[in-house]
Amino acid sequence: MDIVKKFLQQHSISEIECLVPDMTGNARGKFLPTRKFIAEPRARLPESILIQTVTGDWSEEHDQLVDPADRDMVLQPDPSTLRLAPWAKEPTAQLIFDCYDSEGNQHPLSTRSVLRRVLALYEAEGLTPVVAPEVEFYLVQKNLDPDYELKAPIGRSGRYEVARQSYSIDAVNEFDPVIDTLYRYCERQALDVDTLIHESGAGQMEINFKHGDALALADQVFTFKRTLRETALEHDIYATFMAKPMEREPGSSMHIHQSLIDSRTGRNLFAGDNGRFSDRFYHYIGGLQKYVPAAIGFFAPNVNSYRRFVPDIAAPINLQWGLDNRTTGLRVPDSPREATRIENRFAGADANPYLAIALSLACGYLGMKEQLQPSAPAEGSAYGHNSRVEIARTLEEGLRLLAACQPLQEILGERFVRAFIAVKLAEYEAFAKVISSWEREYLLLRV
Numbered sequence: 511m512d513i514v515k516k517f518l519q520q521h522s523i524s525e526i527e528c529l530v531p532d533m534t535g536n537a538r539g540k541f542l543p544t545r546k547f548i549a550e551p552r553a554r555l556p557e558s559i560l561i562q563t564v565t566g567d568w569s570e571e572h573d574q575l576v577d578p579a580d581r582d583m584v585l586q587p588d589p590s591t592l593r594l595a596p597w598a599k600e601p602t603a604q605l606i607f608d609c610y611d612s613e614g615n616q617h618p619l620s621t622r623s624v625l626r627r628v629l630a631l632y633e634a635e636g637l638t639p640v641v642a643p644e645v646e647f648y649l650v651q652k653n654l655d656p657d658y659e660l661k662a663p664i665g666r667s668g669r670y671e672v673a674r675q676s677y678s679i680d681a682v683n684e685f686d687p688v689i690d691t692l693y694r695y696c697e698r699q700a701l702d703v704d705t706l707i708h709e710s711g712a713g714q715m716e717i718n719f720k721h722g723d724a725l726a727l728a729d730q731v732f733t734f735k736r737t738l739r740e741t742a743l744e745h746d747i748y749a750t751f752m753a754k755p756m757e758r759e760p761g762s763s764m765h766i767h768q769s770l771i772d773s774r775t776g777r778n779l780f781a782g783d784n785g786r787f788s789d790r791f792y793h794y795i796g797g798l799q800k801y802v803p804a805a806i807g808f809f810a811p812n813v814n815s816y817r818r819f820v821p822d823i824a825a826p827i828n829l830q831w832g833l834d835n836r837t838t839g840l841r842v843p844d845s846p847r848e849a850t851r852i853e854n855r856f857a858g859a860d861a862n863p864y865l866a867i868a869l870s871l872a873c874g875y876l877g878m879k880e881q882l883q884p885s886a887p888a889e890g891s892a893y894g895h896n897s898r899v900e901i902a903r904t905l906e907e908g909l910r911l912l913a914a915c916q917p918l919q920e921i922l923g924e925r926f927v928r929a930f931i932a933v934k935l936a937e938y939e940a941f942a943k944v945i946s947s948w949e950r951e952y953l954l955l956r957v
């Protein structure tokens with residue numbers, strides 16, 4: 511805590527944002543004046559904030575998931591997450607807190623606890639996962655009407671973006687002032703942002719993080735999402751991490767590159783001694799192939815997420831793996847030996863980074879435990895002729911598979927999985943009630 515106090519003094523911080531990521535991956539918490547925080551560096555929040563739906567409602571099971579008296583949980587700061595909040599008018603710091611239950615254990619409903627739980631399994635085996643997330647997003651015009659189709663903002667040239675512009679430098683430069691602010695803010699928060707590129711959608715970009723510790727990277731993605739939203743607002747536009755914000759544009763992903771190192775020697779354990787890849791590498795892929803279907807609700811947690819899974823625009827629709835192959839759900843990038851890794855392409859940008867990373871590692875862990883063998887690697891386009899989507903088509907279908915998957919429930923904790931399913935099913939049911947414009951268009955006079 512001394513380091514924290516020193517930092518607060520050094521930056522003349524007057525206020526601290528005490529943050530807790532909720533199930534969606536959004537920031538909940540409290541603002542504390544610095545003197546109050548120094549006197550008592552803890553906070554309390556009701557447990558129920560962890561399991562609210564995106565519409566701000568509770569699931570039917572709510573009272574069985576948390577104490578019906580809606581008790582507080584105790585929050586303890588994680589000093590490694592201390593950062594400035596560079597967009598704030600007053601000198602403000604942000605700090606992520608861990609949640610504890612009344613017995614002093616990591617709170618089972620906190621998504622940061624869930625990731626810690628998975629990481630502990632690796633630690634017990636002397637293994638350290640290394641991850642590098644890539645997050646796509648859209649910049650869009652401000653819009654207050656949910657019936658109105660989203661549009662890319664007008665850039666410096668005064669024109670809308672036209673045509674597909676993957677990797678276009680000029681298309682990024684159209685939004686130069688926004689990107690400048692974004693980089694400045696990332697730098698001030700020590701976010702390890704590696705590269706920024708233009709993606710193929712209009713106003714769609716991707717940011718890559720430098721590989722590192724799984725929990726630290728989840729914290730960085732969580733922080734980055736806040737940072738980008740704040741940046742966009744400052745420039746009078748919106749930034750969205752929706753998985754499929756526009757019908758005619760590609761969706762946005764959160765690809766997660768992952769490898770394993772020996773905790774003692776730092777050696778990459780996916781690289782083979784004789785062949786190119788190790789046995790562990792193959793088992794890990796086997797685990798992803800077997801368990802991604804049941805874990806899909808964590809990679810695609812919103813009703814909208816499933817619209818992203820369409821063929822031919824680099825989105826994942828199958829459980830195949832391949833060498834440097836973007837038509838497979840699991841891509842193995844061409845890399846030097848020490849960077850041997852697997853890219854799980856299933857998660858959408860809308861996923862909670864703590865859960866997306868936890869679940870990817872959990873699937874790989876089970877694969878290694880069960881010594882699973884993967885299919886042969888795909889050659890050429892894995893979209894095939896019929897482009898069949900091999901994963902769940904809806905949130906409800908994904909949740910059903912999760913409910914039937916005992917091994918994942920054991921790893922994540924049964925109470926957490928029950929809560930996740932209840933919250934997400936409540937969202938699915940709320941969405942299913944809405945009559946869409948497609949139904950009015952095609953069914954009104956034809957059925």
Ligand SMILES: NC(=O)CC[C@H](N)C(=O)O
Pocket residue numbers: 646709716760761762763818823824825826836855
């Ligand atoms: N970067 C890419 O390969 C594109 C990914 C694609 N936008 C998706 O939703 O999965």
